[in-house]
Amino acid sequence: MNLSRYTKRAILGGVIALAVIGLSTFMLGKLSGYEAKELIKSSIDGLNTLCNTIALASATILALMLTLLGVSSNTSSSLKDDHYKHILQLAKLDTVIFVASILFFLIFNLPVTESENIPANWFSTIYYITLGISTILSSALVVVVLMLYNTIANIIKIVGLGIKDHPLAMQVQEEGEDDTD
Structure with a gap:
């Protein structure tokens, strides 16, 4: 999978958040089963x-991405395929997060601490897994969120500010220009 520098930067932000948490x-420190x-x-x-x-944030982001696609397709600037590939990556990742958060919500609702069949020494493992x-x-x-920010910032630069030499903006030839050299 080819990742843009914007996606790599967003992943770096996620890795930093992962490291801090x-x-x-x-x-x-190490916990006993009872603790x-x-x-x-x-x-x-x-x-x-x-x-x-x-789950709510992911669903909201997916819904708002439809607006993002509408803005992208209705612009007078032509956007490169990389812009739409970036949006597709963002939608795929967001969908995976949405589904995972719903599944883990269901799993976290299991009454694990009330079960008599789970040995006490397993609770520390279960605790670290939940963390x-x-x-x-x-x-x-x-x-x-960082990928979405990058996408929105790029659209603002291309559409709102009219930056013609942006890496995601197609270079449109002016009338009368000849592309033969």
Whole structure:
């Protein structure tokens, strides 16, 4: 998959967010099964809220991308295929995040801490898995927002400010110009 510099920059922002959240988790130290079970009980509402928020944000971003496509197609400036490929990458990633957040919302609603069949030493693993999932979902949403920002900034530069030599703007030949050299 060919990634533009804008996408690479957005991914870097997501990796930085992932590192910050991961470092915070690492600083908590090792937990016993009982401590992890209590932390799961106290954090499950927050995890559900996080998944709901990410699903809502992803769905909203997908809906607003239709407006973005309308603006892109109704401009007097011609946009290169790379612009539309970038929007397609953004839509695919956003859809994956939407589906994942809904699935993990459902999983986080399972009454794990009430189950008698789960050994106590598993709760620390379950706790770290839930932290990992929430970290990855949050970081992925950061990537989507940064990609969306880059797309909007490019459209503003090309359409709103009329920058003709932008890498995503097609070079339109003026009448009377000859492209033979």
